[in-house]
Amino acid sequence: MLLQSSKLNTSSIGRSAHAPGCPCCSGMRKHSVFKARGSAFSKNPTPANAGIQHIKPAYAPSAASVSSPSQNSTPSDKSAEVAEMHARMAAQQMQLQQLTQALETMGKTALSAVGMGGPASAAEQPAPGVLSIEQRAAEVRKSFPKALAVDDFMNRVEVALAAKGFTGNNTIAMSNLCRDESCMILEDKIESVFGSCFSTHGLGGVLTCGVIGIKAGLSHSPVLGGKEQYVFFSFPHIAIDSEGGMGKISRPNRPDTSAACGALCACLGQLQAEGLDPNCKTPGVHDAEDPEYSILKQRLARQLKSENFKVENLDLVSITQAAERTITNDLKYLISKAVDPSKANYAVFTGVQIHNWAVDLTDGKTPSLEFVAPGDCYTVIDGKMEKMDVNAVPALSPRQLRLLGQVAEDQHPENDLPDQDSVVQEVPRGYLMRRIGGAAGARKSPVNYVNIPTK
Structure with missing residues (x-):
């Protein structure tokens, strides 16, 4: 209860001339219920209930009206x-219950106003099915x-690299992602560190x-x-997607639904239809x-042919994994041509970025998630390579991830991040819609993308 207890003013309830153990008086003397809710009936309400409009009882008996039956009354009159007294007591009890319910409702409203006691977050209250x-x-x-939630992944990378002497103050990051705007969430995470x-983004990565091109970026590094x-x-x-829909x-x-990666989906279809040999160009x-x-x-x-991969076994997952292997090999080759290990230290992190977004971004219930499946991870310090797992x-604790995983952006709504006890953190809906949708995601459109009602 929000109200503090106070003593019940019982002067209006007469108990004179009643024998000990009288049913009505013994019931009235058990005023512990009233004591718990007594502020509503006190002459001097405490500050805790200041401003609350008291509900006037439908029937408030006076001392005279509740006084005991006269000794000269007949048995029928006494009955x-x-x-009548029991009826009055029942009316008072009903009024007390009504008041209690009203106060509890007011308390819940007050808690919601300060952000406590609102509806469960999208992560805690998934939509049916x-x-x-x-x-x-x-x-x-x-x-x-090996997939990790994107915040979990980046925090592990940051901790591991810091132990090797790589920080945001002394290192430049080189990112090679697909050109798809959905990939910019991972880019933001990298840049936050x-x-x-x-x-060096390209279609499909x-x-x-x-x-x-590689040397141009290296020349911008801190020294x-x-x-x-x-x-x-x-x-x-x-x-x-959130229902397991591949691609x-x-x-x-x-x-309708878009595809990711669109370029790899197109490659998949054409390689399945044409075969590998006609596409192995010089x-x-x-x-x-x-x-x-x-x-x-x-x-x-060429990568799949060198691995003796059968095109009939190709699907979106396997071609994406093949793309990761292919691009990793290309990156290593370019590094060998562009980096002088005697003049620079470097680290490499490859893998697959995985979007696990809500099927319907407007439903306000289903969170959108991002994952990274690590591939090759290693450092080269003073010319010596050391692999990293x-x-x-x-992993950091869920509380630490909630704090560090928040995107540093002006006017970021606090209720975008669920208070969940998991290392898998939701991509804040407001951020996602603004980052991907721009003005379309920020405005209050007919489908109300950002400000989905929560009550």
Whole structure:
């Protein structure tokens, strides 16, 4: 109860001339219920209930009206008076219950006003038929067993690299992602640790910048202790929506479902239809109208052929994993041509970025999630390579992840992040809609993308 207890003013309830153990008086003397809720009846209410409009009882008996039956009354008169008294007591009890309910309602309203006692977050209260966050994580790991939530992944990377001397103050990040705008969530996470990235993005994550492109980014590195330091991030991407739909992703203000990665989906269809051999072009040969796509497709074809992969076994997961292997090999080759290990230390993190967004971004119930499945992870310090296992780095606590996983953005609504006891954190809806949808995601459109009612 919100009200503090106070003594019940019982002067209006007469008990004179009643024998000890009288049913009505013994009932009235058991005033512990009233004591718990006594402020409502006190002449001097405490500050806790100041401003509350008291509910006037429908019938408030006076001392005279509740006085005991006269000794000269007949038995029938006494019975009538006792019955009347019990009726009055019942009326008072009903009024007390009404007042209690009113106060409890007011208390809940007050708690909601300060952000306590509101409805459960999207993560805690999934829509009917939708998997929970942990179930969705398990679904993602069926295809990518080492997948980590994006905040969990980045915090493990930051901790592991800090132990090796790589920080945002002395290292430049080189990011190689797909050009898809949905990939910018991972880019933001990387930049939150290392500052603005030098990007070499291409369709499907294909590397087309060449040696000069890599060297251009390296030349921007901080120099501390006489050495430059770089960290390379390279990830193709795939979508597995909140219902387990492979390759499916929703986008703000766009009807129907989109594909991710669209370029890899196109490669999958054409390689299945045409086979690998016709697409194994001579390195350097590409379609002038579609340079990045044609390079991506022929690089995948050559990679799969070298692995003796049967095209009939190809699906979106396996071609995405093949893209990760292909691009990792290309990145290592470019690093060998562009980086002098005697003048620089560097780290490499590859893998697959996984979007696990809500099927319907407007429902306000289903959270959108992001995962990263780590691939090759290693450092090269003073020319010596050392492999790293990101999954072996201890995870931060859910509380720490909630604090560090928040995107640093002005006017970021606090209720975007669920208070969940899990290392898998929701991508804040307000941030996602603004980052991907721009003005369309920020305005109050007819479908009300950002400010979904929660009550």
